Amino acid sequence: MLTTQASLDQVAAQLKAGDKARVAGLQQVVAYLAKHPIPTSFPSVVYAVAGAGSPTEDQIRRDAELAYACALRWAATGEAAYARQARQILDGYARNFQRYSTSPKPDGSPTEFRQTYLEAAWVAPTFVAAAEIIRYYRLGGKTGAGWPAADVAAFSTFLKKLQTDYVDPLPAGTSWVNNWQVSCAYAQLALGVWFDDRAEYEKGYRYALAVQPQVFYANGNVKELCDRDCHHPQYTLTGLTNAAEIARLQTGDTALYALHNQQLRVGWEKLLDALEHAPGSCTDCSAHPAVWPGIETAYAYYRTPRLAALRERGAPYGVPGDDTFAGFTSLMQPAGAR
Known part of the structure; x- marks a missing residue:
């Protein structure tokens, strides 16, 4: 997967x-x-x-x-x-x-x-x-x-x-529309892969495409980052990243990575702004420094300096603190730029 x-x-x-x-x-x-x-x-x-x-x-x-x-x-x-x-x-x-x-x-x-x-x-x-x-x-x-x-x-x-x-x-x-819907789309994609069920896979894929624009503000911030806390937006970012990676591996489709001018990449970079409490960031996450392992997968695809800086805050990665979402991305991600 x-x-x-x-x-x-x-x-x-x-x-x-x-x-x-x-x-x-x-x-x-x-x-x-x-x-x-x-x-x-x-x-x-x-x-x-x-x-x-x-x-x-x-x-x-x-x-x-x-x-x-x-x-x-x-x-x-x-x-x-x-x-x-x-x-x-x-x-x-x-x-x-x-x-x-x-x-x-x-x-x-x-x-x-x-x-x-x-x-x-x-x-x-x-x-x-x-x-x-x-x-x-x-x-x-x-x-x-x-x-x-x-x-x-x-x-x-x-x-x-x-x-x-x-x-x-x-x-x-x-x-509401938030990390719940993202988690559902990710799960439907994964289950579609397991069952070789094209209908289930496409349902999850279409749902991810529909939900992704709704969980970000126009400036690129995950809504839950500005409106909720510092860890729930990482549910959204990790779920969308894993969904995008499944689509890339299964069919070569990178639309979820590219959607709305790489909205997913921007969301991860906005998280770094919050962790650094950079000027203009919508919240201060400097007291909540944990970065989830989805960043390893996002960085392996986008390879930008900002994502490299975010990745380095926690590498190597094990699992999220609450055991949600597949972990151990530092072991499984292919090396080198794609």
């Missing part, structure tokens, strides 16, 4: 040659795996809590990233144990997950059911990113991860449940 046979082969070769940047990127994967043991039990019901979290919500987000970390480590090093661990996580959710539900917020007020739509839209693409590698990647072009067809089919059933019950209903479940 966000990698290819060729890009993963390149990463493995660079690691073998001792490339310092790649080794640093792999270390983020190693550190995540060291911090989070492979689970032996998986929730049947995941409880969404708006603005907070629950043990099951935290676990499914964390486990999606963990499966991706295992898949990337297997592809990068050829160590079969990590392919088995990735399969253990993917199979665990395929066998156990039944549904999302909600729990009250910390103040006791109810969590609206539509929060489950967003939670599913966050985890589905990361699960797909892991599963695509385990399903299709071949070490040295020959040796696969050995994922049985029956297990692949069971995992597809799990993803279909996320798609049908939660991701696809999201647009009708909200009246």
Whole structure:
């Protein structure tokens, strides 16, 4: 989804040659795996809590990233144990997950059911990113991860449940336009790739094209940067960047990167202005310096000095602090200008 046979082969070769940047990127994967043991039990019901979290919500987000970390480590090093661990996580959710539900917020007020739509839209693409590698990647072009067809089919059933019950209903479940819609479009693109479903893919692609202009102001700022806080706009920027990268890899289409005079690039650069509290920036994010791993992908495409400066604030990149969106971009992004 966000990698290819060729890009993963390149990463493995660079690691073998001792490339310092790649080794640093792999270390983020190693550190995540060291911090989070492979689970032996998986929730049947995941409880969404708006603005907070629950043990099951935290676990499914964390486990999606963990499966991706295992898949990337297997592809990068050829160590079969990590392919088995990735399969253990993917199979665990395929066998156990039944549904999302909600729990009250910390103040006791109810969590609206539509929060489950967003939670599913966050985890589905990361699960797909892991599963695509385990399903299709071949070490040295020959040796696969050995994922049985029956297990692949069971995992597809799990993803279909996320798609049908939660991701696809999201647009009708909200009246505002912000990172929620971006997350939905990204998830629909990813699920379309997994299912080889052109209709689902095109639905996500058209939705991304429609939503992207609505989440920016005319001056290039993400609306949530000026109107909300310093981290929600990075949900928008990362989701749009990942959607654009899926389209580029799948069909060679770079329209999402180019849309409205590279609106996406400008949005990332406006974030840098806010982090630096530059004159004219719409907010001051200097006290909130975290940069999300989507910048690595954006920089790999645009290669501008401003994005290089933003990328350098946090490289190498692991995962977002709340385990939303596929991480470890410092390991998986192809080197050199496109």
